[in-house]
Amino acid sequence: MVPLSDAQAHYLFGVMRLGVGAVLSLFNGHDxxxxxxxxxxxxxxxLLCVQGQTAPLIAPPDLWLLFAPVKKARTDVxxxxxxxxxxxxxxxVLTDYTNAERLRADKMQAHVxxxxxxxxxxxxxxVAAPQKLALVLADWPAGRDLWFCDxxxxxxxxxxxxxxxxxxxxxGPEGGFSPAERAHLATKPFATGISLxxxxxxxxxxxxAALTLWQVTRGDxx
Amino acid sequence: MVPLSDAQAHYLFGVMRLGVGAVLSLFNGHDxxxxxxxxxxxxxxxLLCVQGQTAPLIAPPDLWLLFAPVKKARTDVxxxxxxxxxxxxxxxVLTDYTNAERLRADKMQAHVxxxxxxxxxxxxxxVAAPQKLALVLADWPAGRDLWFCDxxxxxxxxxxxxxxxxxxxxxGPEGGFSPAERAHLATKPFATGISLxxxxxxxxxxxxAALTLWQVTRGDxx
Numbered sequence: 001m002v003p004l005s006d007a008q009a010h011y012l013f014g015v016m017r018l019g020v021g022a023v024l025s026l027f028n029g030h031d032x033x034x035x036x037x038x039x040x041x042x043x044x045x046x047l048l049c050v051q052g053q054t055a056p057l058i059a060p061p062d063l064w065l066l067f068a069p070v071k072k073a074r075t076d077v078x079x080x081x082x083x084x085x086x087x088x089x090x091x092x093v094l095t096d097y098t099n100a101e102r103l104r105a106d107k108m109q110a111h112v113x114x115x116x117x118x119x120x121x122x123x124x125x126x127v128a129a130p131q132k133l134a135l136v137l138a139d140w141p142a143g144r145d146l147w148f149c150d151x152x153x154x155x156x157x158x159x160x161x162x163x164x165x166x167x168x169x170x171x172g173p174e175g176g177f178s179p180a181e182r183a184h185l186a187t188k189p190f191a192t193g194i195s196l197x198x199x200x201x202x203x204x205x206x207x208x209a210a211l212t213l214w215q216v217t218r219g220d221x222x
Numbered sequence: 223m224v225p226l227s228d229a230q231a232h233y234l235f236g237v238m239r240l241g242v243g244a245v246l247s248l249f250n251g252h253d254x255x256x257x258x259x260x261x262x263x264x265x266x267x268x269l270l271c272v273q274g275q276t277a278p279l280i281a282p283p284d285l286w287l288l289f290a291p292v293k294k295a296r297t298d299v300x301x302x303x304x305x306x307x308x309x310x311x312x313x314x315v316l317t318d319y320t321n322a323e324r325l326r327a328d329k330m331q332a333h334v335x336x337x338x339x340x341x342x343x344x345x346x347x348x349v350a351a352p353q354k355l356a357l358v359l360a361d362w363p364a365g366r367d368l369w370f371c372d373x374x375x376x377x378x379x380x381x382x383x384x385x386x387x388x389x390x391x392x393x394g395p396e397g398g399f400s401p402a403e404r405a406h407l408a409t410k411p412f413a414t415g416i417s418l419x420x421x422x423x424x425x426x427x428x429x430x431a432a433l434t435l436w437q438v439t440r441g442d443x444x
Contacts, residue, residue: 058420084427086419120422196434197308197443198280200342205306205430212418212431213438221419 002036004046013041025054029124032057057122060086061219062166068098068173070203077204079108080115082125085211092130096178103130133181137188146170148185149206150193167218169210174203224258226268235263247276251346254279279344282308283441284388290320290395292425299426301330302337304347307433314352318400325352355403359410368392370407371428372415389440391432396425
């Protein structure tokens with residue numbers, strides 16, 4: 001039996017007007033997808049009964065997405081696409097050129113759940129609290145390498161890199177990284193600049209392209 | 223000297239309130255980007271004087287994007303991303319499961335121009351009139367190969383394919399291709415099914431991922 005939160009009960013019984021016996025797809029981020037039938041349809045005491053499993057958990061590879069938040073609509077797109085493309089952890093980073101409204105990790109986590117519901121994902125990436133890029137780099141875990149997308153740099157395409165192990169992709173803000181950030185990244189042995197072609201890409205496009213390249217060379221699209 | 227259309231003059235002088243001497247970035251899809259100064263600021267007789275070139279033309283590789291139109295907002299995203307990622311031609315195709323509102327190629331062409339203005343592209347992909355997929359396949363040009371994104375098929379990742387020559391990427395509608403379409407595609411020697419990983423991707427995400435893989439293995443991201 002799965003008790004529902006007030007918000008869930010309100011949505012299912014107040015908005016969607018479901019009744020006892022209606023069957024839903026359930027997921028919790030860890031156990032795949034299951035059918036669940038409505039047993040009690042009270043707005044304050046909703047209860048579902050879990051039935052058979054309908055899809056296995058598809059856990060993402062150990063891939064982090066670090067991104068400099070942009071305007072809300074595009075930040076929402078980046079979060080949604082990170083869920084679709086299979087990211088384990090989302091880390092908003094504040095860079096020299098980041099120009100974002102106040103960020104709330106809890107709202108981004110809620111958006112992760114919504115995106116997973118929409119695209120049928122069974123895993124929920126964790127959203128970290130926003131942190132300054134310099135602090136993230138100073139506290140970088142051993143054994144994890146980082147691809148950063150650098151428009152100013154004509155690095156080798158990401159396809160050339162196919163090392164095993166945990167990874168991360170870093171996408172800068174519109175306007176790119178500052179010269180100081182670029183110099184700082186160059187001192188980090190775990191960081192590699194990758195090229196995303198000769199055109200200027202929006203932040204969300206760069207994120208999708210970089211995650212795609214990571215997945216196909218190192219992740220579970222191989 | 224570049225005369226302005228009524229719509230351009232209205233935007234520049236009516237909405238943006240530019241005056242004589244203001245400098246703009248100009249592009250026509252063929253000659254790169256140029257500075258242009260306002261010489262005459264009449265709402266019916268706007269005139270710009272072309273000055274120095276500020277960016278060269280970055281022509282895309284000979285890559286077509288075929289896609290089954292989805293809802294308008296997502297179709298707009300696909301068109302915008304095709305411009306950003308460097309596509310030469312956009313072909314809306316109607317498939318068995320296509321469920322789109324009435325499509326207008328002229329509106330999509332206008333959206334191409336807007337997307338290019340936004341991302342600083344210097345080339346404008348041509349938008350073809352919407353056509354039935356079967357007809358497009360029947361009339362396929364010799365020497366051009368086609369990658370189609372097939373969720374039902376666990377093909378080799380696109381990265382394994384690195385043939386030279388003109389190409390195309392085909393993205394189906396939400397819901398994928400019908401069994402008949404799949405069977406039809408399988409009979410075409412120029413068509414290869416590619417895998418975009420184990421997760422369900424939205425149409426626009428699949429388009430961006432497939433174009434990225436094409437560009438990095440066969441296009442100008444190499």
